[in-house]
Amino acid sequence: MKKPSRKSRPSLTEYEAGQVEQIAAWKSEPPNPLSELWQMAAKPVGKAIGLVIPNVVARVAIERIDDAADLLAGQEDIKRKAGVGDLAELRDRPLEESDAMTRRVSLAAQALATAEGAATGAGGVFTTLIDIPLLFGLALRTVRKIGHCYGYALDDRQGRSFVIGIMVTALSGSLQDRRERLDRLRELEDMLVDETEEELVVQEVLSILFQLEAFEEVPGLGAVSGAVLNLVMVNRVALTARRVFQERRLRDAGKIQEIEPAEATPRALAGGFSGVLSRLAYSGCYVVGYGAAIPVFAATALAGPLMDNPLTRGVRDGVSAAAQSAGRSLDRARSAAGSIRPRRRSASAPLPA
Numbered sequence: 001m002k003k004p005s006r007k008s009r010p011s012l013t014e015y016e017a018g019q020v021e022q023i024a025a026w027k028s029e030p031p032n033p034l035s036e037l038w039q040m041a042a043k044p045v046g047k048a049i050g051l052v053i054p055n056v057v058a059r060v061a062i063e064r065i066d067d068a069a070d071l072l073a074g075q076e077d078i079k080r081k082a083g084v085g086d087l088a089e090l091r092d093r094p095l096e097e098s099d100a101m102t103r104r105v106s107l108a109a110q111a112l113a114t115a116e117g118a119a120t121g122a123g124g125v126f127t128t129l130i131d132i133p134l135l136f137g138l139a140l141r142t143v144r145k146i147g148h149c150y151g152y153a154l155d156d157r158q159g160r161s162f163v164i165g166i167m168v169t170a171l172s173g174s175l176q177d178r179r180e181r182l183d184r185l186r187e188l189e190d191m192l193v194d195e196t197e198e199e200l201v202v203q204e205v206l207s208i209l210f211q212l213e214a215f216e217e218v219p220g221l222g223a224v225s226g227a228v229l230n231l232v233m234v235n236r237v238a239l240t241a242r243r244v245f246q247e248r249r250l251r252d253a254g255k256i257q258e259i260e261p262a263e264a265t266p267r268a269l270a271g272g273f274s275g276v277l278s279r280l281a282y283s284g285c286y287v288v289g290y291g292a293a294i295p296v297f298a299a300t301a302l303a304g305p306l307m308d309n310p311l312t313r314g315v316r317d318g319v320s321a322a323a324q325s326a327g328r329s330l331d332r333a334r335s336a337a338g339s340i341r342p343r344r345r346s347a348s349a350p351l352p353a
Contacts, residue, residue: 011255013094015095015096019099020256020259024260027178028262030175030264031175065136068137070140070154072141075087082097087151087153088151091252093151095246105145106146109139113234116230118224118226119226135233139234140163142237143237144163146242147162166240169181169182169244
């Protein structure tokens with residue numbers, strides 16, 4: 001009797017294999033050290049403020065913002081652009097098609113977040129308070145639309161929990177936190193939404209509120225800081241959503257089981273202020289070195305054709321010959337010094353009077 005053959009796992013395409021490598025690298029990439037340091041300083045303040053906000057109020061606020069994000073995200077535009085009648089059909093399309101739609105969604109969200117942050121940041125503390133629900137609504141909408149691009153409707157209770165879980169993961173203050181939250185992200189689909197929402201509000205939302213308000217008292221910085229912080233936050237959320245849904249799509253297709261993080265350096269995993277300061281010092285030196293090398297290389301590349309003439313070649317060859325001659329003279333001097341030995345006095349010889 002012929003044994004039934006075991007169904008083989010579908011193989012990754014070349015493009016998918018490249019994305020798997022990028023996801024593994026992203027899982028080992030620490031956040032920007034300046035952002036990480038600032039979040040460490042702001043987190044206690046956010047927690048302290050969170051103690052005075054009733055959980056019921058926080059829960060209702062998150063639910064209302066997420067309801068609005070779900071309504072604004074819609075599904076019809078993605079269906080129309082992809083030419084499908086149901087989002088689930090996108091899971092059978094090449095991954096690169098979903099990635100292309102995701103990039104357009106991300107760019108639009110970043111542009112809107114930047115304009116919104118500049119407008120509300122210019123008005124002071126009160127308009128910044130308005131920016132918080134608007135920003136988080138935009139971020140949740142971005143996660144949902146990116147999920148739509150990969151074929152996930154996210155329109156039920158588990159979908160809401162998953163979207164908020166991606167938000168929590170995106171706002172992680174350290175690489176260790178992100179890895180722990182990525183490990184829990186699949187469980188978040190079955191967790192109580194209340195727990196996820198409470199964590200988001202207490203640990204992340206109020207911390208970012210403090211960060212945004214910190215610049216409001218400095219004239220002229222409100223619009224700039226609001227625009228930059230909004231852009232950075234939405235970019236982090238969009239990238240996290242893209243990586244999470246890419247992995248989920250490949251896993252649901254049976255092409256992978258889990259993407260393990262790439263090997264991380266001890267510096268990237270070091271915790272506490274010492275670890276953050278180490279990453280900050282490394283990044284600062286890297287930026288300075290990189291920034292210094294570019295103009296030197298550019299000047300050399302531009303001046304190269306101009307410097308190639310008999311005059312400059314003569315100077316260059318003369319300098320080279322002088323250096324070689326000086327080296328030979330130094331070698332001869334060392335050799336002569338080594339050949340001169342002090343005469344040893346005989347033990348029986350009388351001492352001079």
